[in-house]
Amino acid sequence: MGHVAPRVWYSLMGVMLLAVAGCGRHQPGAGEDTAGDAMTTGLVADLQKNGFQVNPGYARLYTQQDCKDFTYPRMRNCYANNPAAPYVTPVVKTWPNEYVDPAVVNAFGSMRPGYTSTYRLDPRDAVVMYGKMPPPGRYMGLQTWEFSQDGHWKASDRRKWEQKPDQPVPLQYLFDTIPPDAPRSERTQSVSALGDIVNNVVMERRSGQPFDKNRYFIITPSATTDHAVRRALHAQGVPDEDIFTEQIPARDNLGPIGPLGMGKNAVDFFTTFRYAVPDPDQQQAADKWRKNPPLTVMRVRAPASVGPVQRYGPLTFAKRTANNEAYLADDMRNLVTAVCDRVSTAARLRTRDCGQQQSASAPLPDLVRDFGWTGPYCRKIGMNCLGDQQDAAYFLSRPLPIDSGQVYAVVDTLATETGNATYTALSANDASLMAGVANVLDTGLKGSAEGYAKTVEHSDKFFVHYFSRDCSVLRGMPDWPKNCTEITTGMLPPRAGTAGEGDPALHGMFMASLRDYVKPGTERGPDSTKLLTPRILTFTQSAK
Template structure:
């Protein structure tokens, strides 16, 4: 054992000496460190090649330092499809404009089985998860989010909370002057020594200035590989592509240029579930603070005028008001309170620290009716980098039915308030089952019939109550704070449900 430890120490000392000699090599800053760039100049965007060379060098460094690794997988996890094929107990109100790219990891030999195979994973206290690859093309928002998941996605209910702040396109460190289409690495661990050594190896591999750290602090989470240890899920959200990059985003999602590994110091014991390093816990990281003090509330008079104009446009219908409300709790309070998500109960449900996702109560929308969503365009007011309004079907199924984002919503309020100077800071969009008798024009989404078979397009007949709907209004990452806007600064999105009078 003594000889084994001496070999490890010599290998790490040699690695450190090489780093000192390597020109420009640096250790990675915390994930809350400086951004490599908050936006891309579209005309100058040119994605770098893959990280094959860096990955090969990283594996060499792992071997020299007596680390072992296991390769994982990357791919889109479609909650709507998984609900329809029976894999999930609910769709859990997914964002159809930002499909989740999840990192799957193999189990460590001898560990307690994960309750959500290939999607959730446990972490030995001296292990690390390392993601290497290329960041998405220019989008309104992207964010790498680490969450913890208690319970089974197959049977429910669950408690699903964010572990800390996301690494997003305002905070990510990349090998370049832009966050888009650039090489990067990301390290997840709760052990200080493991982080330092893995960061050194990534620096020696050429990604020192492009390494990002995320912390799973043992102060909050039970690290280990037994059945009582916590389980984690790591995913990437990619929102709407900037103009000209729709195809690039589709290609990125189809074949994510990412590789994920679980790495750990190798011991002499055949039992890989036993840590080699003693506890060296990382503290709970600081969180970015939401809100700047600026609000949208001065737009309230225009919002009220917009409501009256919408109602006046459809005299043959009865109008009923719906206002979104805080339905999803923030992760840290939700984690401590063990808030369960079990639709229609919202709980936390993987709410990113970068997002406000207020939600309406369930409402009925029979055939012949329509709903008009309206409110402020949170991107136009600079309260968000990406915002959207999404309708969901089924109180339990909670599958996405239709969505529109801030880019498409821009200018839609002019249908009702063209005489108002602030019109372009608001939106008004119709979701209709009224056919030609209801609203028409470019700012209308035709919904499927209340009797339609939602899951038919997925080759399934699993039931979804299409007449029961719910809406979520998303607002992601205020540019000035690089985190969610303060909910108190937003004018809450609203809906008017129109039912025929006769």
């Protein structure tokens, strides 16, 4: 088939391939309409009639196991994936002239031959994904990042973060090449944001409650291509308010984004759809949706006849707001003191994180507020932004040992109770993989500070949660089994005797992270400058 002219290939095979692969692994039942199938046939026919080239794709679930089996071995990084939910990734068939870096083949799971989850974009290209959205829940959103870029960082930029003692992320995750650990490589990992997420609030404000409804997404660098694809969707009866475009901007405030194209030096892209915290009565339906996402994926290229390429303007992020939590600062200090006293007396554990001997590890910094890690900055200096986004305040601890009887207490305001989050996720991460391994939602954190109500005002606005290899050392503490997550060796292997996966220097190292998602009444995460900074306190068992 390599000798068939491209235009003939797409026109003869496009509909058949999309029928086979367009809905991913989803197999519709009798009489079921997935917004794929019949509509896809009509859409492809209409696009091709108007001169478009069409290539098929499919939707694939990306799981924590994929991170361990594929992403870390190839990229040496799991990009601090959020364990609150798996991700759905659109996978597309490569164009005949598209450069595919051997180093990233199957980097995000086992793909069909000739397909990729990291893709390049010609100025006239678009990736199109549509279908039935998941059952009702508290969050879903589509985001595209620049995955990698040509060029290399300056030694001075790398040294800046190497010498900064309070930044929490091990340096190899921030500065690495493709393939990893290749000093002479002129391609760096980027995973940097290109704009705001198209989330459920954005969808609802434009077209009503989107869960369980059909919605349509276009990812493109050209307004011309977007308009032409929209016309084709309109011809299939899709209302314009149900179509959402992720605009790939021509530049950000620090420089151009690109170059586009199919060549080796062009930037490539990575897209995910994330669905989190289904409604309690929707868990079974949510599991079914995730197992076989009923989504159609294709990539298209507009002909010159639709008009000249019109690139989008510069990247701008929406303004973020928050309810100021400063009035709770004294209560936070009192709560930290109370936790220190109670753990020291009731559980007889020691700590140096209380009183006048506070260690540098105690605060959890916010990666945007405290370090400015956003897409434009990361692209400018050739740094990996680890999938930055504007839908959450994101606090992260540095790697901490957990194999010698340590108990970690995380203390902070509960943003769902201060009106600053739709949902909150407190996570445990394996530092050797930069991967999330366990998660506690706000529903599990709510009320965990009520045992301190006699000495702490507004205790209902706070949470206290513990992480340890052995939570039984907290016996005697109020609600100790409920408010402690045991980090098993199955979640995070021990330092001693660990073989295979992960960075050996970071085996047995734990990182805590806190994400506060989407301030109610807005489309984005809370402004973290108005939030109190979470504290992580380290306790150890007394020597016998």
